Amino acid sequence: xxxxxxxxxxxxxxxxxxxxxxxxxxxxxxxxxxxxxxxxxxxxxxxxxxxxxxxxxxxxxxxxxxxxxxxxxxxxxxxxxxxxxxxxxxxxxxxxxxxxxxxxxxxxxxxx
Amino acid sequence: xxxxxxxxxxxxxxxxxxxxxxxxxxxxxxxxxxxxxxxxxxxxxxxxxxxxxxxxxxxxxxxxxxxxxxxxxxxxxxxxxxxxxxxxxxxxxxxxxxxxxxxxxxxxxxxxxxx
Numbered sequence: 001x002x003x004x005x006x007x008x009x010x011x012x013x014x015x016x017x018x019x020x021x022x023x024x025x026x027x028x029x030x031x032x033x034x035x036x037x038x039x040x041x042x043x044x045x046x047x048x049x050x051x052x053x054x055x056x057x058x059x060x061x062x063x064x065x066x067x068x069x070x071x072x073x074x075x076x077x078x079x080x081x082x083x084x085x086x087x088x089x090x091x092x093x094x095x096x097x098x099x100x101x102x103x104x105x106x107x108x109x110x111x112x
Numbered sequence: 113x114x115x116x117x118x119x120x121x122x123x124x125x126x127x128x129x130x131x132x133x134x135x136x137x138x139x140x141x142x143x144x145x146x147x148x149x150x151x152x153x154x155x156x157x158x159x160x161x162x163x164x165x166x167x168x169x170x171x172x173x174x175x176x177x178x179x180x181x182x183x184x185x186x187x188x189x190x191x192x193x194x195x196x197x198x199x200x201x202x203x204x205x206x207x208x209x210x211x212x213x214x215x216x217x218x219x220x221x222x223x224x225x226x227x
Contacts, residue, residue: 004155006155032211032213034214034215042219042220043201043217043218043219043220044156044201044215044217045217046214046215046216049214093155093156095215097211097213098211099210099211100146100158100161100211101146101158101205101211101215102158103148103155103156103157103158104155105154105155106153106154106155108153
């Protein structure tokens with residue numbers, strides 16, 4: 001299957017700072033990538049759809065000014081959590097489709 | 113309209129037994145139904161997926177059964193092994209332009225296979 005990577009795998013930051021998470025499709029080009037958020041022992045919730053060369057589409061209730069998404073190339077999408085607060089602590093996972101949808105390994109964000 | 117209901121929430125099976133997880137969807141526009149396996153601290157890994165043109169798909173010990181009229185699909189894990197112990201998520205979404213699009217996930221099933 002296709003391989004999707006994420007960096008970093010975990011990050012700890014202080015409240016008020018911004019954090020950038022990268023998502024890469026390693027062996028295929030992805031015009032669309034997806035960003036999910038997962039709380040402990042809960043399901044995945046779609047945050048936004050990232051489209052290469054255009055603005056991301058955010059799901060209802062997701063603050064687009066807080067969760068900035070950039071999809072600058074066919075293999076890279078980034079999620080920036082701006083002015084992070086402890087309630088933003090979560091597991092963030094990206095995915096990309098090459099016929100099937102494949103997920104990255106996730107990024108554990110802890111805001112202190 | 114967008115919900116995917118998954119059951120059971122947890123499942124305990126003896127080694128060698130059959131694990132069965134069920135999902136139901138509401139949106140008739142959904143035409144892509146994957147199952148993912150997730151271990152703690154890891155991203156979901158695609159196990160098997162089905163499109164509505166077939167009623168069953170088998171890959172190794174994993175089988176998806178699909179009932180379009182009932183809007184239900186299920187995952188069967190044959191000869192369950194302790195290494196299968198994980199959380200399983202069903203998902204559903206549209207399939208267009210040659211690839212899967214936004215997915216709606218079920219709530220997950222915590223499977224424990226006893227040795």
